Amino acid sequence: MSKFAKKKDGEVPAVSTASLPDIVFMLLFFFMTVTVMKDSSLKVENSLPSADQIKKLEKKDRVLTIYVGKPTPEYTKVFGTESKIQLNDKFADASDVGPYILMERAKKSEDLQNVLTTSLKVDKGANMGIISDIKQELRKVNALKVNYTTSSGDAFSNMQ
Amino acid sequence: MIDRNEVPKVNAGSMADIAFLLLIFFLVTTSIETDAGISRMLPKLPDKTNKPAVKLERNILRVSINASGELMVDNKVIPITELKSQTIAFLDNGGASQSEEGYCNYCQGQRDAKSSESPQEAVVSLSSDRQTSYGTYITVQNELAAAYNTLRNREAQRLYKIDFTEMEALYKNSETPIASKALWKQRIKKMKNLFPMKLSEAELK
Numbered sequence: 001m002s003k004f005a006k007k008k009d010g011e012v013p014a015v016s017t018a019s020l021p022d023i024v025f026m027l028l029f030f031f032m033t034v035t036v037m038k039d040s041s042l043k044v045e046n047s048l049p050s051a052d053q054i055k056k057l058e059k060k061d062r063v064l065t066i067y068v069g070k071p072t073p074e075y076t077k078v079f080g081t082e083s084k085i086q087l088n089d090k091f092a093d094a095s096d097v098g099p100y101i102l103m104e105r106a107k108k109s110e111d112l113q114n115v116l117t118t119s120l121k122v123d124k125g126a127n128m129g130i131i132s133d134i135k136q137e138l139r140k141v142n143a144l145k146v147n148y149t150t151s152s153g154d155a156f157s158n159m160q
Numbered sequence: 161m162i163d164r165n166e167v168p169k170v171n172a173g174s175m176a177d178i179a180f181l182l183l184i185f186f187l188v189t190t191s192i193e194t195d196a197g198i199s200r201m202l203p204k205l206p207d208k209t210n211k212p213a214v215k216l217e218r219n220i221l222r223v224s225i226n227a228s229g230e231l232m233v234d235n236k237v238i239p240i241t242e243l244k245s246q247t248i249a250f251l252d253n254g255g256a257s258q259s260e261e262g263y264c265n266y267c268q269g270q271r272d273a274k275s276s277e278s279p280q281e282a283v284v285s286l287s288s289d290r291q292t293s294y295g296t297y298i299t300v301q302n303e304l305a306a307a308y309n310t311l312r313n314r315e316a317q318r319l320y321k322i323d324f325t326e327m328e329a330l331y332k333n334s335e336t337p338i339a340s341k342a343l344w345k346q347r348i349k350k351m352k353n354l355f356p357m358k359l360s361e362a363e364l365k
Contacts (some may be wrong), residue, residue: 021172024179028186035190049298053305054196058332063195068294119197122294129290131297132364139205148298149197155302158295159229159240 036060040089044069049124050153057147062116064104064143066097068130069123083126085134094133098141105143117145124158198301200359218274219281221250225300227291240299247307250275251282251355266315266354279311279355287362304359312351324351 046069057063067086071079075091085092087100105113118138122131138146206212223243224232231240238246253275254267264278276282284304288297312324320327330336331344 017176021175021179024176024183028179028183031183031186031190035186035192037189038191048194049295051198051298051302051305053198053302053309055199055328056332057195057197057199060195117199119195121194124293124295124298126294127290128288128292128294128297129364131294132290135202136363139202142204144202144204145199146202147197147199148301149194150298150302151194152196155299156241158299 040086042067042072042086043075043089043091044071044084044086045123045125046121047123047125048121048149048151049155049158051148051150051155052152053155054150054152057117057119057149061108062112063119063147064101064116065119065121065149066100066134067121068126068134070125083123083130085130094130094137097134097137101138101141101143115145116143117147118143119147119149121149198298198305200301203360215281215283216277218255219276219283221247221276221282221284223284223286223300223304225286225288225292225296227289229293229296231300240296240303243300243303244307244310247284247304248310250284251279251307252311253282254278266318283358283360285360285362288364290364308355308357311355315354316347316351319350320347324348327351 044067046067068083069086070076070081071084071091079091085094085097087096092100101118105116108116120131120134135146138144222232222234226232231238231243233243233246249269252267252269253272254264254269254277255271255273255275256262256264256277260277262278262280264280267279269275286300286304288300309325316322316324316327327344327348331341331348336344
């Protein structure tokens, strides 16, 4: 008779999943906005050093990236454990850096060619010798703007 | 009978699956990239026309890092935590006397006759070993940058009541109106002239 009497004992009401798509879409949009497409897969170990006096690199189309670090375990058999340079998807020597920069510069539109920055993403365990070689090559092709890309954090944590 | 005026309902049950699929696709193909760091200008290759400038020894702060990451500043081994204060003391020294050309009227340093004449003359010379680890090098670069930023912040606070680093952030911010950007640009330039960053790096052998 009363409207309360209808309820059967022990029956758990089903959880409504109607808002599930909304939640997932929210996550999707979050990831779409904060991440960028990978343009090359890393073949070297790349744990960046940290620093606190850093400036953000503004425009992504004006940045060329050079990775340096020890080859990852799957490549150590072929390339050894010494620090290596990775340009695009390939391992390279210091002497390949100049031609790579020139090639990448030629791909950019003319008004960007003079404002390019080279971002050096170097593993903190790498030696300065290889960095010095790269810088020498960059000077030869007149790519003078460099950015030592770091994560933000306490700089003294780099020293162990 | 089917009611022809009623709009048929679309079954939205698979919406979640579609969204999950898209989400997983983006998770796999993208990465969160770090795009901040310490920016530096490399020097041009020397040619026949530009001769290396000759500097007085008092105007050079020699910083060297050895293979095991130890630091030597002006022939003394010091812990890396002291590099910042040493660099500030050197840059801010203002050793030129009032009657001399290049007297630094905003310096607050010791006015030591053996240290730098003025911030405009002061040069930091950084040398490292081929075996020095990159992490140590970045720490040193970071501390040198911190020394310059501290001094520039001090002067910016004195003149404009705002930090130098904050001015730079405002200048780079795309929401800042163009009119005030010109002002920030001019002020940043002035700060950089008060403490110009002169960092010389030796080629490694």
